[in-house]
Structure formats: structure tokens, C-alpha cells
Amino acid sequence: DADVTQTPRNRITKTGKRIMLECSQTKGHDRMYWYRQDPGLGLRLIYYSFDVKDINKGEISDGYSVSRQAQAKFSLSLESAIPNQTALYFCATSGAGSQPQHFGDGTRLSIL
């Protein structure tokens, strides 16, 4: 089984709908992250959490919210989806310090 699991893998929805993307991990890491990837822009950080009670905005948090339900679970919500939120979304986890981040396989989200 994958260490970092994202669901769903693909989602097509309409403008204005509420969407939740889920991430769970079995690595035992305290730190979890949500990124979006757009062609030519690399990865941009949406939100990150260093533990269950510590949630922080990244560089592009507007239009998104998150919930850290447990050490192993970190969900991303789009309260009212808009077309320019169409992107590939990644969840990642890491240990503290210089430890690298470990990624899920992504959720491809299309908003019509």
C-alpha cells in the first residue's frame, strides 16, 4: 500500500460546488502539506500543518481551507469551486528538520 494516499485520483465538477480532497499517510510524519501543480509553474504551497493543532497558510491559500482530523489525515476543501482552480493537487508529508517530503500520486481536478 502507498505511504501517502490521496482520494479521489480524478474529479470533474461544476463551478460553485464544494469539493473535498482527502489525504492519509502511514509514514507517521507530523508534517503534512497541500500543493497545486500547474504547467510551467512548478508546485505552489496551499496549506501546511506541522501537527494536528498547527495549520498555516501557504502562498496561495485564498479559496481553499483545510482540516487536520488526525496525525494521519489532512483534507483540502474548495468551498465554492471556480475554473481557475483546475489543477493537479498533491499531498505530501515529512519529518522534522532537513527530512525530504514524500508525495501522494495526486488528484487531477477539473472544474467546468
Add this chain to the structure above:
Amino acid sequence: AQSVTQLGSHVSVSEGALVLLRCNYSSSVPPYLFWYVQYPNQGLQLLLKYTSAATLVKGINGFEAEFKKSETSFHLTKPSAHMSDAAEYFCAVKMDSNYQLIWGAGTKLIIKP
């Protein structure tokens, strides 16, 4: 603001040729440095990392990278390209253990037969 620059959004090499993917960062102090690879329809996978030990770092799949402080660079190389190396490669920098990763825009590596 700190930044990471990957020179070339696309790099094309022939199978068996040297692969060189460039990464430069802006920082006054030696950071933690990472290279990740992304195959189609997959997440990002760690290739290698530099965390202030040896300046030449060996990674998976025959890749290596050299940290050059004077040039603020961390270029990725592989002596002989293989078709399976076709992917997108990302350089990332972390200035401090509690800072976030700063990502380059990525370089797509194309391997010609």
C-alpha cells in the same frame, strides 16, 4: 525573497548522452537542496538530497548532483541517458529546517532514440 531557477523548461538529449539539468538558488547561507523526479501520472519521487555533508551527492537511478556554494548551484547529472529517464525534474531548496521548500518550475527531460 528566496528563489530557485531551473534553466530550461525542456531539455532534449540522445539516449546514451550526458544529462545535465541546471538549478541555481538565491541564498546567503548553504541551504538544504533536493532533486525530485515526476513520471507521467505520478507524484514526485525524491532523487537525492544535500544536507551539508559531501558536496557530491549520489542518488537513485544513476543520478548525482554537486553542490557549489560559490556558484549557488546544484546541477543534476547522469553520465548516460536512458529512455526511462524521460520525466519532469524539480529542484527544491529549504533555507532552514523549519522553513518551507521553495520549488523550481521544473525541467522536462526528453530522451531521443
